[in-house]
Amino acid sequence: MKKVVLFLGIGILVGCSSTPIQLPSNVKTIPSGMGQSTYIDKVDHSFIPSKTVTFSNLKICAASAFANDGITLKDNSGSFVGAYTGRYYQQNNKQQINGGDVFKLIDEKSNTFIATGNKKTRPQQGGLIVDFIKYDAKVSLSNNHVHLQFQNIQAAQQSTGSSSNDGFRPVGTWAGARAPAAIETINNLAVSFKNCVN
Incomplete structure (x- = not known):
């Protein structure tokens, strides 16, 4: 009887964990393909500037607010305690992800660019946990309305300890998937960009 109750309890916990958390209205999601769970798809931070701006202004502010730095992801997977010596042998695994240009695309005709960063x-x-958030920021200018949309949002844990570090992955919106910190990071980037524009 105890085993049955235990299995039911585990089933309930797993079911609850896939239920999406409450998200701000500017966050759009896509299904993950696993039950009710979803991933962050886009975060919209479009706004009307407090003054007249040009497309050049937006590019300058993007170069100021966004950065595409090189990053290092770590883990200690493969570490072990020697059977005879009792000594701990630690593996320090690292993977370097190179940075690059902030601008992926600039289209002067449509007053649109896509910036990328982390x-x-x-x-x-x-x-105990720090993530790197990787994103694309699609920005366009139309009638002094700035369309600012963050997309292709992914997260990678800086150090995963004894578990293998699998790098960047979509950001889940269920409890424990650390979506709030990812959204907060995107919001802070949007504030930096808007402050520069305004």
Whole structure:
């Protein structure tokens, strides 16, 4: 009887964990293909500037607010304790992801560009976890309305300890998937960009 109850409890916990958390209205999601769970698709931060701006202004502010830095992801997978010595042999695995240009595309005719970058989240879960958030920012100017949409948003844990670090992945919106920190990081980038434009 106890085993049946235990299995039912695990089933309920797993079911609850895939339920999406409450998200701001400017965050759009896509199905993950696993139950009710979803991934962040886009975050819209479009706005009307407090003054008249040009497309050149927007490019300058993008270069100021967004950065596409090289980053290092780490793990200690493969570490072990020697059977005879009792000594701990630590593997320090690293993968370097190169940075590059901020601008992926600039189309002067349509007053549109796509910038790309990455940024660290604040420490989470008691300061034990830090993620890198990778994103594209699609920006266009029309009648002094700035369309600012973050897309292709992914996260990678800076260090995964003894688990293998699999790098960047879509950001899940269920409890424990650390979506709030990813959204906060995107929001901070949007604020930096808007402050520069205004």
